[in-house]
Every structure is written in C-alpha cells, then in structure tokens.
Amino acid sequence: MKKGSTGCGVVLDGGVHTTVTIGEEITNTEIFLNKNKVVGDTSRAVVEAITELPVKVESISDIPIGCGFGASGAGALGTAYALNYALGLDLTASKLNDIAHVAEVGNGSGLGDVTGQAHGGILIRKTPGAPSIASVDCIPSKENDVYCAVLGELSTKSVLSNPEMVKNINAAGKEAMKKLMQKPSVENFMTCSKEFTMQGKLASEKVLDAIEAADSIGVTASQAMLGNAVFSMPSPSTNYELEEIFSEFGTVLKFKVMTGSIKIT
Template sequence: MQCGSCKDKFTARAFAPAHITGFFQIHDHKEPMKKGSTGCGVVLDRGVHTTVTIGDDIESTDIYLNGEKVAGDTSRAVVSSMTEIPVTVESTSEIPIGCGFGASGAGALGTAYALDHALSLGHTASQLNDIAHVAEVSNGSGLGDVTGQAHGGILIRKTPGAPSVASVDQIPSKENDVYCVVLGELSTSSVLSDQEMVNDINNAGKEAMKKLMQKPSVENFMHCSRDFTIQSMLASEKVMDAIEAADTIGVTASQAMLGNAVFSMPSQKDSNELENIFSEFGTVLRFKVRTGTIRIN
C-alpha cells in the first residue's frame, strides 16, 4: 500500500494473535525447523499489529515496539532471512510483553506477512509461518507459540517443530472467554537455559499430554495445565495464590507459560466472580479464543 505522505514509501500491515501455552515439553534439535515444543495452548483474539515500511530513504533496518526503538532480535531475524533491503518495522502490541502471551511470535509472524506483502515476495502462508518459527527458536524467544498462532483455536502440538513440520490437532471450542491477570515478567531464555528446570518441565509436560489425550476437552485442558504448573515448579508464590483463589469458587486457573501470569476459561456463570477474585491481584484482561489466524490488513 502506498504511503499517503510520501510517494516513494510503501507500507504493509499484518496482525498476528496472542497465544497462551498451558503446558509443554521441550524438544531441542540442531535444525531450527525441527526444534520446538509439544503441548497445548489457546490462541487469543488480540495480539500484535505490525507495519513494515520500505523506501529509498531508509538506510538501515530499525525495529520499533509500541513507539520505542528496540533490538527486536526475532523480528530482525525474520527481515534478514527474507530480504537485504533495509526496512522499518513498527509493532503495536495489544498484549503484555514478556508475560507468556507469545508477543515475540506474533511480532515475527506479523513482520513476515507484512514484509512479504510489501515486497511482493510471493511466499506461501506455510513458508512465512516457518520463517517466523525459525527466527523465534534461533533467538530463544519461544518454542511453540508460532505453531499455535498459525493454526488458531485451542491447539494440541503433538510433535515439535515449525508449523509445516509439526503434527497438530485441536480441541473443538467456541470462542470462549479467557480471563488473565499479569503478575510480572518471566524471561523465556533464562528458563530454557536451566537444565534442571528443563527436566522438570519435560517430565510434567509428558504427563500432562498423556492425561489431555485421554479426554481432550477445554475443562481437562485447564486441569492438565494447572497440574503442570504445580509439577514443573515454575510458578511464583503470587501465581499460586491467584490459582488457589480461583479454586475457592470452583474455577480452574493456571500459569501462562512461560510467563508470570495466570489465565482461566470459566463458565459464564462463574465469570463475574472470577473477575472479582483476579482483580485482587492486578488488572484483569479479558480475551476470547480466536479460531482464525494471521491477517494482512
């Protein structure tokens, strides 16, 4: 799309949704296309809007997030893998950053789709999804979010790897409400680099997947995620307090992986009471399950 203020500039815009992982198992591999995670997560109706601008006066690739210039290593890796032309990437996030909502994956996907459109590169959706995945796992900013975001809904990642490689399935779902409360940030890379944590995660993730596949329902997904939170020992004291507070009204809540946040998908009759309970811990964010995926605006 031509920029209205400058005839020698062109912009393209794309949106990619947030993704919350309920439980997961880490699968390392020397090939980024085969590296990733198995597990289950939910795609949300809000996410990251990304604008890519190309023009003769752009001399270097710069990445902006919510109006501030950032290193943007994952999005920058997307750009460098697709073109040598310098571009400006501007992402605006509707979701918390560094809190388990898959913001880096959403930014990478938005960058890939917008850049492909801006330069008429002719990639397929599958190719763009894989580019975003490789950029994310190579930079240690995530493992399975891109695969979830590329499919939408409540996605079961049965085998690891990029979206075109991974074997996936879905839990049939309406566009259920998802309630979240953010308690702080948690570095994905710091957890993934701790081998003892990785062992605990993988043991808990294997057990959670086994239980989910015995009864692949929304309710069981939440129960498996809660059990994973406890068994993986990733939760902070505040996260456990919020989960236990939800227990008092019979609602299952869990940690958003990997982030210092709590989420739940309550029934309609429990939603107001859960919102009141979560509000004691912070600002309550309300989303819906997004059954669609990435779009070019």
C-alpha cells in the same frame, strides 16, 4: 525447523499489529515496539531471512510483553507477512510461518508459539517443529472468554537456557499431555494445564495464590507459559466473580479464543 515444543495452548484474539516500511529514506533496519526502539532480535531475524533491504518494523501490542502471551512469536509472524506483502514476494503461508518459527527458536524467545498461532484455536502440538512439519490437532471450542491476570514479567530465554528448569518442564509436560490426550476437552485441558503448572515448578507464590483463589469459587486456573501470569476459561456464571478475584493479584485482561489466527489489512 525440527526443534520446538509439544503441548497444548490457547490462541487469543488479542495480538500484535505490525507495519513495515521500505524505501530510500530507510537506511538501517530498525525495530519499534509500542513506539519505542528495541533490539527486536526475533523480528530482526525474520527480516534478515527474507530480504537484504533495510526495513523499519513497527509493532503495536495489545497483549502484555514478556508475560507468557507469545508476543515475540506474534511479532515475528506479523513481520513475515507484512514483508511478503510489501515486497510482493508471493511466499506461501507455510513458508512465512516457518520463517517466523526458525527466527523465534534461534533467538530463544519461544519454542511452540508460532506453530500454535499459525493455526489458531486450542491447539495440540503432538510433535515438535515448525508449523509445516509439526503434527497438530485441535480441541473444538467456541470463542470462549479467557480471563488473564498479569502479575509481572518472566524471561522465556532465561527459562529455556536453564537445564534444571527445562528438565522439570519436560517431565511435567509429558505427564500432562498423556492425560490430556485421554480426554481432549476444554475442561480437561484446564485441569492438565493446572497440574502442569504445579509440577513444572515455574510458578511464583503469587501465581499459586491466584490459582488457589480461583479454586475457591470452583474455577480452574493455570499459569500462562512461560510467563508470570494466570489464565482461565470460566463458565459465564462465574465470569464476574473470577474477574473480581483476579483483580486482587494484578491487571485483569479479557480475551476470546481466536479460532482463526492471522489477519491481513
């Protein structure tokens, strides 16, 4: 509950859609992602924290997997909320959010995604921890366009289990947060995020090249943490040009900042 990360990030309007099935025909808990059976440790941990019944969890993602978009946290939240509804448990949002956070931290798939996703917007996590105990604030924002170039996968667990990488991230993050809090605007967030990318030493050459290419048209871009992807929130006048530039490096996806976070249908 107390473990997590500090920082600032953007919650996107793309996410993971999760359905759970419970019944006599379900004899073992099974996790499916985009119709493929997976181990799904994080979502499985959510199931085990909520019920002893076997459950079929089916998640469909419209965000990339393993690329820094927080898919595991989104899947954990979806599983928790779907189970609460299906079993009629009447757990509060705070409880469900915390269950998802603990599952993610325990499985090394993330440290702060669930807290950000539980609130939405451009969230500042001032202290680490589960959504119910972390101190948070938010940069006021419209539903700005967010352009992303997906360059490949980067395992969050491999980064978080590497002491040298974590040391670099912590040092760079501390400095970036200090600068952000002096001027918590969307523009300064992008600037601080870019500086964090450079100092954190996680970016591949291709990520750095994409950031430099965006710079050439006066647009600030940064690495999606922790992933092999680049994102930016450009002004409308540069949207088309940035999309063209990003397309030279990888698959381009367009989202909006999601000011609300969880929808139950």
